[in-house]
Amino acid sequence: MPDLARKTVETMIGALRLRLFLRGCGTLKDKRRIIKSINRQVQQKFQVAVAEVGEQDRPAFCEIEIAGVANQRAQIHKVLTAVLRMYEGRPDIEIIDLDMDI
Numbered sequence: 001m002p003d004l005a006r007k008t009v010e011t012m013i014g015a016l017r018l019r020l021f022l023r024g025c026g027t028l029k030d031k032r033r034i035i036k037s038i039n040r041q042v043q044q045k046f047q048v049a050v051a052e053v054g055e056q057d058r059p060a061f062c063e064i065e066i067a068g069v070a071n072q073r074a075q076i077h078k079v080l081t082a083v084l085r086m087y088e089g090r091p092d093i094e095i096i097d098l099d100m101d102i
Contacts, residue, residue: 012102014076016066017053018087019097025060034092035062042066042086046079061096076102 025031039050046068054063066083070076080100087093 012076014102016080017099020062021094
């Protein structure tokens with residue numbers, strides 16, 4: 001007979017909001033090319049959700065939100081920190097502001 005007692009598993013949801021300045025972006029087309037490229041890389045590498053949530057009409061600025069789920073707080077913090085490092089490593093992107101919530 002199967003054990004009906006269930007172990008409670010804690011789910012941690014983390015969110016990282018970044019406000020970015022995009023160096024050398026003069027048009028919305030340039031902006032979309034840069035943002036789509038890095039967002040796709042982040043999604044594939046870290047299995048997180050990424051969305052552009054603000055500054056959509058300004059070519060040199062972008063606000064994005066990254067969200068992920070893990071079963072431990074330390075794990076989601078590690079993933080979001082690695083995502084942040086990926087954006088920081090881009091020479092064409094400057095992080096103006098950030099907020100991380102777990």
